[in-house]
Structures are given as C-alpha cells and as structure tokens.
Amino acid sequence: MSKSKELGLFLKKKRATLSPDQFGFESNKRRRVEGLKREEVADLAGVSIDWYVRIEQGQDVNPSIDVLNSLSRVLQLNNEEKRYLFNLSDKKVPVEVTNTITISDTLQKFLDNQNPNIAYVTDSKFTIIGWNKVALKVYGNYKEMNEKERNSIWRAFNDNYIKELLDNWEGHSKLRVEQLRANYSYYENDNKINEIINELNTKNSLFNKWWNNGSIMGIPEGQKLLHHPIVGNLYLSYISFKSTEIEGLNITIQMPVDDNTKNKLQQLIQD
Structure with missing residues (x-):
C-alpha cells in the first residue's frame, strides 16, 4: 500500500473513533457513519471538504505541516500517532519549544x-x-x-x-x-x-x-x-x-x- 493510501485509511479510522457529542454535533440514528463525518473533520481542521475527501481517497495532495498539526489536534492524536501521520506525509514533526506541560x-x-x-x-x-x-x-x-x-x-x-x-x-x-x-x-x-x-x-x-x-x-x-x-x-x-x-x-x-x-x-x- 502506498503512503498516500495508508494516510487516507489512517485518517478514516481515527475519525471513526471520535464521538460527535465531543464536538457539539448531533448523534442520532440518522447518522450513517461511525464517529465524525468527513465534512465535520474538514470544518474543524479549517480545510476544504474537497481537499479532505481527496486525502482520504489516497490521492497525492501533499498536506502542509500546519494542516497536519491541525488534523492531529482535531483527531486527538497522541505523540506516536502524530509521528506516524507526519511520516506518512514524508514530513518531520516540528520541535515545540515550551516549558509548560499541559494535562490533557x-x-x-x-x-x-x-x-x-x-x-x-x-x-x-x-x-x-x-x-x-x-x-x-x-x-x-x-x-x-x-x-x-x-x-x-x-x-x-x-x-x-x-x-x-x-x-x-x-x-x-x-x-x-x-x-x-x-x-x-x-x-x-x-x-x-x-x-x-x-x-x-x-x-x-x-x-x-x-x-x-x-x-x-x-x-x-x-x-x-x-x-x-x-x-x-x-x-x-x-x-x-x-x-x-x-x-x-x-x-x-x-x-x-x-x-x-x-x-x-x-x-x-x-x-
């Protein structure tokens, strides 16, 4: 499997683990997908739905570091998952210079x-x-x-x-x-x-x-x-x-x- 395909599959699996209620979206029987919808992830991450669909489809879209950081935040990735996401995009996780540790x-x-x-x-x-x-x-x-x-x-x-x-x-x-x-x-x-x-x-x-x-x-x-x-x-x-x-x-x-x-x-x- 290519890295682009693996990246799309990874994002799809991660959004399926998130509860819509966490983000203020309605969760009812009419919802046909597990977790968040594609358009919900795109909106929360500040990217277009068309672009996000392309990345989940495994197309070569070359996401920027800012976009990867945004997706990591929305999908609530831990450090290992974030490194994996960046690796699939052929990028390195930027070093964050901070003296403050936040309790999640x-x-x-x-x-x-x-x-x-x-x-x-x-x-x-x-x-x-x-x-x-x-x-x-x-x-x-x-x-x-x-x-x-x-x-x-x-x-x-x-x-x-x-x-x-x-x-x-x-x-x-x-x-x-x-x-x-x-x-x-x-x-x-x-x-x-x-x-x-x-x-x-x-x-x-x-x-x-x-x-x-x-x-x-x-x-x-x-x-x-x-x-x-x-x-x-x-x-x-x-x-x-x-x-x-x-x-x-x-x-x-x-x-x-x-x-x-x-x-x-x-x-x-x-x-």
Whole structure:
C-alpha cells in the first residue's frame, strides 16, 4: 500500500473513533457513519471538504505541516500517532519549544476517576502538575501554590505540614533527593530547578549530604503511613508509572490498604 493510501485509511479510522457529542454535533440514528463525518473533520481542521475527501481517497495532495498539526489536534492524536501521520506525509514533526506541560482532558479524567484513591502527576523535576480532589484534601491545595511550592523536593524541606503529615519524613525526603539526581539529564539546563537545588544545598545540610552521596534510587511501588490532621492515620499502598506521551512525566496512585483508610478518604472528598 502506498503512503498516500495508508494516510487516507489512517485518517478514516481515527475519525471513526471520535464521538460527535465531543464536538457539539448531533448523534442520532440518522447518522450513517461511525464517529465524525468527513465534512465535520474538514470544518474543524479549517480545510476544504474537497481537499479532505481527496486525502482520504489516497490521492497525492501533499498536506502542509500546519494542516497536519491541525488534523492531529482535531483527531486527538497522541505523540506516536502524530509521528506516524507526519511520516506518512514524508514530513518531520516540528520541535515545540515550551516549558509548560499541559494535562490533557483524558489524563485529568483518569485522575478524577481514581477518587477516593489519591492520584497526582509530577514532571521530571518532581513538581506536581496534575491532581485529583482527594490529593488536594490530603497533601494540600496545589491550586493555590506557585510552581516552587508545588515542587516535592523543595516542599519536603520547607513545609511543616508535609513534615508532620509524613510518618517517615527522612526516608521520604532522602528518596526524593536521590530520585531527583536520577532525573538530572532531563533538567540540567533548567534554571528554576537548579535554583531550588542550589538553595537547598546551601541552606540544608541533610539535602547537601543526600545530594552529594552519589546514590540514585527509584521505587515505583511500596507502602506509606500518613498522619492527616483531620481524619488521622492513612495507610496507603502506592504505584508509579511513566507516561509514554511526555518524557519524564510520572503518574502516582496511592490506594488505601484497609477499609478504615478508604472510608477516611471518602469522608475527605465529601466535605
């Protein structure tokens, strides 16, 4: 199969996976196609219907990078699918220069669906960038914190709430420092995190000791005990996994190990 034919088939299959309701189009029995219609995709992408029909038919239309970006957005392609789309068009995905990571609607829905399990997302610098409701109730209101305050390593050494919340503050903080070292390649040229590292190295002897001891650790699973000021002890198991979409992104889920803890977490999100 030629790349043009494969491109047309790929676009056809992707639009069939999208719900018309997502885009404000009526979904009823008279609709004869699964997902979006060709004219709906064309309209949303800002291209002519004739052009879009030609590309789905496998004709050699040579779409521009701007059009491919637009189709990627409308069809909600992930990074791998976007690279595939560009490859079929004999083009390279442009490098996007940005320091801001956006939590997608799909990822946010995943986090919200974890309630009453605690769920949050950290970037490669261990800054919290996404969360669900119970995470706010347990760890504090990230919505009101600035980027520095949401950094797990800075907060571990500067926030008394976290120091009192964690049953094993020293073990937690040592692990976080060693994990930060393990991620150094992601942020070595990032001024913000290097400012935090320099500040902690200067002001905190424990951070300085752990940062310079050369240990590198990563523990994706385990258990922890928290002492919450309202509901008391929370016994949790946790698992972390990396996103394949964004380099360095880490998703953590913390789950109650007993019914008593589960009831306490449910109580927090109902208040």
